Amino acid sequence: MSSFRKMIIEEARLVMLRLLSEQAEYQSNSSILDRALDEFGLNLSRDQVDSELAWLAEQGLVTTDRVLSITRATLTLRGLDVAQGQASVPGVKRPSPKA
Numbered sequence: 001m002s003s004f005r006k007m008i009i010e011e012a013r014l015v016m017l018r019l020l021s022e023q024a025e026y027q028s029n030s031s032i033l034d035r036a037l038d039e040f041g042l043n044l045s046r047d048q049v050d051s052e053l054a055w056l057a058e059q060g061l062v063t064t065d066r067v068l069s070i071t072r073a074t075l076t077l078r079g080l081d082v083a084q085g086q087a088s089v090p091g092v093k094r095p096s097p098k099a
Contacts, residue, residue: 010093012042013052017061017075017083017092026075033073059089 001009019036020026034049044052053073056062061079064071081087085095 007093008042009052010091012037012044013056013091014083014093014095015040015042016049016052016056016073017079018095020062020073020075021080021083023075026080027072029067030071030073055091059091061089061092 015037016033019033020028030046030049030053033053034044034046037044037049050071053062053064053071056073056079057064059078060076061082062073062075064073066072075083078087082089082092083095085097088094
């Protein structure tokens with residue numbers, strides 16, 4: 001994987017965690033996350049979004065389940081810590097300090 005591609009993936013993982021942290025029940029689905037990533041200039045395919053959610057689940061940052069053809073992701077406490085910069089995980093960009 002090129003260093004540019006690695007940077008995009010690490011950024012996308014952080015953005016997904018942060019988006020989930022802003023939801024009332026800390027959950028969303030892959031379709032909504034895919035559209036939100038597009039808004040941040042992170043154009044991943046739906047398959048890539050599902051793959052990254054699976055990776056985040058392997059790291060214990062989210063839990064996932066399938067509803068028909070959509071993956072639903074729920075943020076874990078560890079995922080919330082990473083989204084807020086209180087913990088770090090290799091493969092997820094560390095958030096910048098708040099201004």
